[in-house]
Amino acid sequence: MHELSIVEALIEQVGREVKRAGLAGKIHRVELSVGRFSGVNPGCLQFAFNLLTEKTPLEKTEIVIHEPKAVCRCQRCNARIEVDEFVAQCPECGSPEVILEGGRDLTLQSIDVEES
Amino acid sequence: MKIVAAKKILKFNDRLAAENRAAFDAAGAFCVNVVGSPGSGKTTLLEALFAAGKGRLRPAVIEGDIAGAVDAQRMENIDVPVVQINTEGACHLDAAMVASAVGELDLGATGFLMIENVGNLVCTAGFDLGEHLRLIVLSTSEGDDKVVKYPAIFQGSHALVITKSDLCPYLNFDPQRLIDDFHRLVPQAPAFQVAALRGDGVQDLAEWLLEKQTGRQGAALPEKK
Numbered sequence: 001m002h003e004l005s006i007v008e009a010l011i012e013q014v015g016r017e018v019k020r021a022g023l024a025g026k027i028h029r030v031e032l033s034v035g036r037f038s039g040v041n042p043g044c045l046q047f048a049f050n051l052l053t054e055k056t057p058l059e060k061t062e063i064v065i066h067e068p069k070a071v072c073r074c075q076r077c078n079a080r081i082e083v084d085e086f087v088a089q090c091p092e093c094g095s096p097e098v099i100l101e102g103g104r105d106l107t108l109q110s111i112d113v114e115e116s
Numbered sequence: 117m118k119i120v121a122a123k124k125i126l127k128f129n130d131r132l133a134a135e136n137r138a139a140f141d142a143a144g145a146f147c148v149n150v151v152g153s154p155g156s157g158k159t160t161l162l163e164a165l166f167a168a169g170k171g172r173l174r175p176a177v178i179e180g181d182i183a184g185a186v187d188a189q190r191m192e193n194i195d196v197p198v199v200q201i202n203t204e205g206a207c208h209l210d211a212a213m214v215a216s217a218v219g220e221l222d223l224g225a226t227g228f229l230m231i232e233n234v235g236n237l238v239c240t241a242g243f244d245l246g247e248h249l250r251l252i253v254l255s256t257s258e259g260d261d262k263v264v265k266y267p268a269i270f271q272g273s274h275a276l277v278i279t280k281s282d283l284c285p286y287l288n289f290d291p292q293r294l295i296d297d298f299h300r301l302v303p304q305a306p307a308f309q310v311a312a313l314r315g316d317g318v319q320d321l322a323e324w325l326l327e328k329q330t331g332r333q334g335a336a337l338p339e340k341k
Contacts, residue, residue, distance in 0.1 A: 002208050002239030010125050021119050032125070039241040039268030070267075086264045088297060100300050104271065106126060106242060111119040 003044040006106070007052050013108055014058070025114030029062045036084055037070045037103035070103030129243055132211035136218070136246025143223035145176075146329040147231065149245050151269060152253030154235030157279035157312055159187045161253060162230055164312035166196060169322040174227030178217045180209040180234045187232060197221055207239035214245045228325065241268040248332055249325075255280040256289040263297035271301040275308065277321060282311035 014030055034040050042065045053059050069082040074090035075097035083091065083100070090098050124130060140147045150158050159179075166175050176197040179187040188200035199217040201209060214231060223229070231247060233240045252273035254262055257280060263270045270276070276298045278291055295307040306324060310317035 002242065005206065005208075005210065006125055006242070009128055013121070013123065013125060013127065017119055017121050017123075021117075023117065023119070037267050037271055039238055039266070086267045086297070086300075088264070088300065096296070098300055099303055100267070100271075104268070106124060108121045108123050108125050110121060113117050113119060115117050 003040060003048040004052070006040060007045060007048040010049075010108060011052060011058065014111055017108070017111055018113055021113070023113045023115070027058060027061045027111060027113050029064060029112040031064045031066065031109040031111075033066045033068055033105040033107045033109050035068050035070070035103040035105035037086075037100075038106045040106060042067060066109070068103060068105050071101050073099045073101060075099065126242060126244075129211045132215055133244035133246040136211055136215055137248070139218070140223065140229060140246060140248070141332075143226070144333070145223045145226040145229045146325075146332055147229040147245075147247040147249075148325065149231045149233060149240075149247035149250045150253060151233045151237075151240045151250060151273070152235065153237050153255070153258055156235070156253045156255040156258060158232050158235070158253050159190055160312045161277060161279055161310065161318075162232065163190065163194060164310070164315055164318045165230075165322055165325075166194060168315065168318045169326065172227075172326060173322070174225065176221045176223075176226040176229050178209075178214060178221075178229070178231045180213070180232060182206070182234060197226070203234060207234060207236050208243050209233050209240070209245055210243045211245050228329065237262065237266040237269050241266075241272055249274045249328060251275050251277055253277045253279055254294065256283050256287050256291070260290045260294045263294060263301065267301060270298055273302065273305070275306045275321075275324070278307065278309045279312055281309040281316065282314060 034042055049063050072081045072083045072087055074095055076095035077093040079092040081091050089096055152158050177191045179200045182203050185200045188198045191198035199220045201213050201217050231245055250273045252270055308317055308321045
């Protein structure tokens with residue numbers, strides 16, 4: 001359940017970013033990018049967020065989670081195909097000579113704040 | 117109003133990790149983060165590794181466990197300086213925990229700082245501790261399908277160590293399948309097959325680590341993240 005520590009870091013970061021922008025209004029929405037290979041479960045992230053923001057100013061904040069895919073690069077047919085999960089074969093030509101890249105994003109994309 | 121942040125959520129941890137790495141470099145200590153499931157044989161591997169590299173590794177160990185000091189006791193038994201971190205429920209170590217633990221070690225006298233992470237194939241994946249290398253340890257009895265199920269922990273590792281290889285005749289475990297899958301995520305990374313209790317394959321791992329340590333002293337390793 002490392003999602004709890006990740007959400008703790010997220011809440012601190014949101015606070016810092018909002019302060020840096022000189023804003024103090026309500027935070028409507030926070031957009032995150034959580035890659036398919038990041039080892040972070042979006043459902044657990046949402047659960048941890050609800051738990052940790054209860055009775056805080058972020059209680060009503062909506063969390064939008066984008067889940068970028070990993071890319072499968074085939075060494076035989078040179079295809080580059082986005083995949084949701086680990087694949088041991090090229091979805092295009094079936095070759096086992098594939099390299100999987102990316103999908104490890106764990107970033108805070110943007111914050112929607114009410115202008116006061 | 118929309119604030120565009122585009123920042124890593126674990127940026128704070130990453131910054132502390134970079135500070136740890138700088139401190140290790142300044143002291144000349146090569147740091148290895150050892151990750152793997154509970155019971156995969158991480159502590160036994162360390163014991164065997166220290167025996168194989170006797171007199172050359174100058175090891176110190178940070179043990180990460182949810183509770184207890186069983187592993188730290190094993191290190192004390194073989195006269196290796198050790199600090200035990202008890203995470204009290206947390207499923208992984210982070211860079212701040214490591215920073216507070218290294219204060220209790222003599223880094224200047226340390227050749228290899230081995231961090232044995234909390235036994236876990238999921239949660240340890242995202243937290244840079246400031247290590248130079250990450251070793252993923254997987255035992256034969258865990259099954260050869262683990263890269264498919266837990267890609268994150270393999271993708272961020274620099275070498276694979278398959279432990280308990282002497283049990284292969286009794287298991288339905290194909291080491292080549294695991295190694296091939298690992299190479300789909302980390303092409304060209306080495307894979308070691310060891311039976312730590314018998315010492316099989318451990319010398320190769322010790323030599324490889326020494327080679328990497330020497331390389332680090334020459335030129336910095338490429339960033340893994």
